[in-house]
Amino acid sequence: MTGVHLESRDRSAGFTFQVLGELKVFGDQGAVPVTAGRQQVVLAALLLESGRLQNCDHLIRLLWAETPPETARTQVQICVSRMRKTLAAAAVKAVIETRPPGYVLQIDDTALDLNVFRRGVADAAALGGEGRTAEAAALLRTAVGLWHGPCLNGVPSDALVRVAEHIDEERLAATESFVELELALGRHHQLIAETARLVVENPLRERFRGQLMLALHRSGRQAEALEVYRQGRTLLMDELGLQPGEDLRLLERAILTEDACLRLERPAGTALRGTEQMPGAPAGPEPEPAAAEDGRTAARAAVPRQLPVDTGDFVGHQRLVAEAEGVLTNTSPDRAPGIVVVTGRSGIGKSTFAARVAHRLAESHFPDGQLYCQLRGGRADPVDPREVLGRFLRALGLPGPAIPDSLEERGAIYRSMLADRRILVVLDDAVGEEQIFPLLPGGRSCGVLVTSRARLTALPGAHRVTLDILDERSSLELFGNVIGADRVHGEPEAARALAAAVGGLPLALRIVAARLAARPLWPLAYMVQRLADERRRLDELTHGEMTVRASLSLTYDGLAETDRTLLRLLSLTKGSTFPSWIGGALLDAPDAYPYPSDLMEPLVDVQMLDVAGVDATGELRYGFHDIIRLFARDRLAAESDESERRAALRRVGGAWLALIGEAQRRVFGTHYIGGPAVRWNPPADHVRTILARPLEWLDTERENLSLTVESLAQEGEDGYAWELAVSLAPFYEARGYLDHWARTHRKALTAVRRSGNRLGQAALLASLGSLHLNRRNLPEARRALTTAAGLFEESGHTKGLGLCHRDLGLLERFAGHDTAAMDLFARAERDFGDGDPWARASVLVQRAVILLRRGDFRRVEAELAEALEIWRDLGCLGGQARVLQRAGQLHLHRGQLDEARTALSEGLGMVRDEGDVIGEGYILHDLGQVHARLGELTEAGAYFARALSVREDILDQAGAASVRVDLADLSLRAGDSAKAGGLLTDALEVFGRLGMAEEEERAAGLLTRVTADSTTEDR
The missing domain is CATH 3.40.50.300 (P-loop containing nucleotide triphosphate hydrolases)
Structure with a gap:
């Protein structure tokens, strides 16, 4: 167990801050009063995101929703100031930092009950994965015991209440989990009263109901178990008009038939018919790692739900x-x-x-x-x-x-x-x-x-x-669904005439019906007359694409000039959906309406544009039907000149560049290589909203960003194409989107070579060099970086040259050429100068590995302290984690094992917060080495096993081989020479193939010991 020991934190005094119930604060002298109202709301918001930046605009929305006073920002500042004084007076160990554009609350992870609860749940999951069911169940029970009522009970903010409801859901999920684990342990008699209470408190939660049924059944109370099912079915039908879910129905059937799968100990591999696992039913033995193909057992937990929205007015067929x-x-x-x-x-x-x-x-x-x-x-x-x-x-x-x-x-x-x-x-x-x-x-x-x-x-x-056209009955039904059955029944002949006029083609039917729905005073007969005026084109409707284009013209001609222009320019987009702000960029109208989506809505009203949903940032997204997109492109070619089209394309490219630049500043604290492309800035308030979580925003937009690079490259806008591609590379690296990284750069590189853009070529090749390093393709990395360095040197671009020298140094470090690597790192420092602290910090962390190998611990300590300060100032969590990993390695080299464990554990929490799987694998390996030095071989083996699993999951052959060497060392210490020999043989094959001389030498030395042990045993 690496998490907080929950057993010692069972009352208010165990925490400085409580949110699992009423909001409470405790200092050395007991409870600290927090003024009701705004101070409660601000403190609660900061606590829920402790350690992360809370935008001042977000706090304003929590306090005043959509109607803040003019003094809102000042009132928030006053509120924070008073909160600081209150906490300081009570000697509470917490710091509220002002960090534009908001505030960050810095507290110890164990100071907040919510953090301890979540760490307990995570550690319980790890225990369960190791087969330690009883310990996992006990830890989950203790974690749930930290709650003293609904989260943030009594805090006056509707928005925070909604957030708190999601946190309350975590409590219920944890409760379900420990009940399920205890059922698997055979504690069904003890669980009956508790699960019965949970069903009463959560009557629509089917998992609790299933767990109660299973507990009753295993206790010999089948009739009561079936009565619990019948009560639940009646409730669901009365409340929601729904039948119980499939799992509950199958459980009832299994109880009725006394299915063997409900017995506490059933043969491995037996499952209830028609489903993988019933609620609370014990799982069979976990498969050995080798039995799960490619080591991806953990991925099986994901249940994708990607279907598009079902159409409510579907008719026919x-x-x-x-x-x-x-x-x-x-x-x-x-x-x-x-x-x-x-x-x-x-x-x-x-x-x-x-x-x-x-x-x-x-x-x-x-x-x-x-x-x-x-x-x-x-x-x-x-x-x-x-x-x-x-x-x-x-x-x-x-x-x-x-x-x-x-x-x-x-x-x-x-x-x-x-x-x-x-x-x-x-x-x-x-x-x-x-x-x-x-x-x-x-x-x-x-x-x-x-x-x-x-x-x-x-x-x-x-x-x-x-599929064929709709018949008359289905056509009239569709009309009735869209415009109302009363209008159809009021003019039956006109309705039939409309259906006949558009030939039963669903798209055309929907377009006509939408126009009528938007104009409730129009008689249907009037629409029949309009269609009659277009008879020649409408007759073509049954003959393919040209007829559809003609019918779409009916709607298009009724639009205002601005809306027609926007529809034409929107056809320049290539993504399946696009964000609302893009309309302002296309029209060069950032402040035309209070909300960016207002430009789109007239097109939505007439169904020329679809609302595709709301993304993770809360932004409305739109999309075209393919035929309407083709129609819009046709109108663009006919009605817009080349200059209008190119100007719109540049504005969109400039808008993406502005957003990516701001996202880089928020995540990495710096902006990478820039060029002369002109930025176009979406509304500032909108930018703050959509970039509240920059990496999630990138996930939402990665298709659009990739396609925009390709479109700019194809249209000859190479300056925008290369700059956007290079700006995206750090995000692609952070999220592991290596395919997008490669594809965008290939497209942009073709464009800059065609135009002779030397700066663009240099930047793209330098970025591709980093991509090849990620993939451990060292020859390709060397070629790309060397060429890029030459181009940067020709143009006098020192930052670009510094990035190339840094990555070339990393390449030499991978190859074991430490002296050459240090020379290149020194050149990179000179290139960066004093004006780029982020770049300097990256060099300091990279060369720390070589300095550690040389035993220059004093210099490593000083440089890591400098790098940590830089990345803290920049707010770069990933950089801080890398420094903490190196600090852990420094302590390990010095024999300061407790300090090493502390630094590495803190870094592990950071990489997990960031979703950095690669960083997690490295730190787990380092923690294993710390425990091995402490003589805690069981704990070391567990860390090495988890590190090996991560390395294998991300296909890091070199990293996995390094972990195998340490596992082999543990096996030798335990006297298992055969296992050590197998691990070392596998590792040596990888080291030899990749040219990792130092690692190969260590593995060969251990293998010699294995051979010697085997010889001794033979004697």
């Missing part, structure tokens, strides 16, 4: 819906994966049909998740199946760095992860069979639903569903 469902749900033992291909002409409703079928089957037949991808088959840039597999593997829980490069390897892992799961894969708008084949699951338990304009007749085993 009932027979075809049933036909598709029959194929996808066929349970015959000799079935292959059910594959349904939905085909038809543009605008016929293929995607809508697929969404309806998928949603109907999602919970009942594919409970393990639904994967969805828009393949862009109707566009010039269809999605590569290799990229789709990357997205799907991420959604299934595989970390980005663990995703291999090749299509074949991705496909193999994908099929392995889906082999025993019931998942529906929806592939929308496929271009052809070649795009589909790599995305098909291998097992029988999954289903595949494909839409395409092509018939895909070469797809083996697929059942084709061909």
